[in-house]
Amino acid sequence: MTLPHPLGGLGEIAGDYDLLLCDVWGVIHNGRENFPAACEALTRFNQQGGHVVLISNSPRPASDVVAQLDRLDVPRASWKAFVTSGDATRAELARRAPGPAWVIGPERDWPLYQGLGLDSAHGAADAAFISVTGPVDDETETPEDYRERLAGGVARDLELICANPDRVVQRGDRLIYCGGALADLYASLGGRVTMAGKPFGPIYQLAVSEGERLLGRPVNRARVLCIGDGVATDVLGANRQGLDCLFIARGIHGDAARGPDGRLDPARAAGLLRAETTYARYAMLDLTW
Numbered sequence: 001m002t003l004p005h006p007l008g009g010l011g012e013i014a015g016d017y018d019l020l021l022c023d024v025w026g027v028i029h030n031g032r033e034n035f036p037a038a039c040e041a042l043t044r045f046n047q048q049g050g051h052v053v054l055i056s057n058s059p060r061p062a063s064d065v066v067a068q069l070d071r072l073d074v075p076r077a078s079w080k081a082f083v084t085s086g087d088a089t090r091a092e093l094a095r096r097a098p099g100p101a102w103v104i105g106p107e108r109d110w111p112l113y114q115g116l117g118l119d120s121a122h123g124a125a126d127a128a129f130i131s132v133t134g135p136v137d138d139e140t141e142t143p144e145d146y147r148e149r150l151a152g153g154v155a156r157d158l159e160l161i162c163a164n165p166d167r168v169v170q171r172g173d174r175l176i177y178c179g180g181a182l183a184d185l186y187a188s189l190g191g192r193v194t195m196a197g198k199p200f201g202p203i204y205q206l207a208v209s210e211g212e213r214l215l216g217r218p219v220n221r222a223r224v225l226c227i228g229d230g231v232a233t234d235v236l237g238a239n240r241q242g243l244d245c246l247f248i249a250r251g252i253h254g255d256a257a258r259g260p261d262g263r264l265d266p267a268r269a270a271g272l273l274r275a276e277t278t279y280a281r282y283a284m285l286d287l288t289w
Contacts (some may be wrong), residue, residue, distance in 0.1 A: 003266040004247055004273070004283035010041045011289045013282065019211040019219060020045060021204070021243070022079070023228030024056040024069075026251030027287055031171035034072045038287035042078040051214040054082040055207045055226075057197040057233060059133035059163030059179060061086045064111040081210035085197025086112045088206055089163040092196050093118060096129055096161070102153070104146070104182065105133030105163075112163055124152035130160040130186075134179045142177055143185040150182070154191040165197045165233055170252050180233075198230070199237030227287065229253065235278040247273065247280035248287055258285065 007013065020042070025031060028038045042052045058065045062082040070076075086109075093101070093116050100119035112133060121127035130153050135141035153160065164179035183193045196202040211219045225244045228234020229251025238245035249257035249269045257272060259265035269283045 002279055003270045004280045006264050006266050006269075007246070007282050007284045009284075009288045010045065010246070013225070014045050014048060014050065016223065017225040017244075018050060018215060018223040019225070020050060020052045021055045021207050021211075021224060021226045021238075022052055023198075023230065023234050023248075024054050024058070024065075025166075025169045026229040027227060027248050028054075028074055028078070029069075029072045030173075031169070032072075033172075034074045035286065037289070039075050039078045041287050041289040043075055044289050046077060046080060051081075051211060052079045053207050053210045053214070054079045055084075055198065055203060056082070057085040057164050057166045057178070057180075057203075057230075059086045059089065059105065059109050059197075060084060060111050061090065080214055081207075083203060083206040083210060085164055085195075085203055088196035088200075088202040089161065090116065091202070092161055092194060093131060099128050100126065102127035102130045102158070103133075104130065104136065105179070106136055106138065109133040109163070123149065124156050124158060127153070127156075127158055130158050131163065132160060132179045132182050132186075133163045135177055135182065138176045138178070143181045146182055147185060147189075150186050150191065151189055154186065154189045157192070159192045159194060160186045162193060162195045163197070165195045165200070166230060167232065168252055175252060198228075198233040199240055201240070204237060204241050231272055231276045231278055235273060235280050236276060238280075239278050244282075245280040246282040246284065246287075248285070249283050250285045257283070 100121040162183035166178040167180040226238035229248040257269040
């Protein structure tokens with residue numbers, strides 16, 4: 001078992017990289033407050049000549065999510081570009097217009113569909129495909145609340161487009177279900193699922209393109225570092241792209257990688273990674289400089 005190298009701070013390896021592809025939820029904020037040390041680390045990387053591209057599985061376009069970062073006082077100096085699963089998914093949805101699409105998700109995610117020319121369906125019976133961003137009420141609902149309805153989509157062999165591959169995300173001190181949990185259920189029922197966010201290729205293509213814009217030249221992939229707390233999304237995505245990864249071992253995993261001394265236990269971190277057949281070059285409990 002290859003253990004991730006424990007870092008005392010991002011500054012130890014910052015000079016080895018030109019571009020950071022950094023996750024958002026669980027790394028720089030928890031949905032209710034930002035993490036000052038993480039924001040400072042990204043800001044310092046930018047100040048020293050690097051470029052931070054935020055790469056999020058938010059199902060909304062990046063332009064819509066920036067307002068959320070501002071509300072949480074995430075400094076604009078901590079990032080230079082932002083791509084989302086919503087950005088990557090819009091291309092998938094546009095290819096399937098006019099649908100009709102059976103849309104499942106909260107009202108706040110509706111910007112995902114603006115300008116795509118999609119018609120709306122009321123359920124599986126009159127839909128051409130299903131589009132999921134997450135539970136309608138993610139504070140109370142679980143995937144099981146959708147089992148019967150999704151089974152109807154499987155029966156009609158409807159494709160499900162999932163705009164947020166995350167299974168869960170940290171909101172304050174709670175974990176809430178995301179679109180990926182509904183997509184997992186649909187697949188377990190025998191349904192067809194398509195996703196463009198992490199760990200899948202389209203969102204990384206967008207992020208690398210942003211990096212090339214910032215650098216003004218082609219990206220040297222050996223000098224790209226992915227940072228994230230989601231093993232099945234952030235770490236797996238980095239592995240599939242052949243990119244180095246810094247695993248933030250708390251986030252959605254809480255204290256599972258913390259040793260008796262309160263510090264990162266590399267063996268425990270490796271256990272979390274091995275559970276999804278992934279690996280990371282580096283690991284920290286929380287992102288700091």
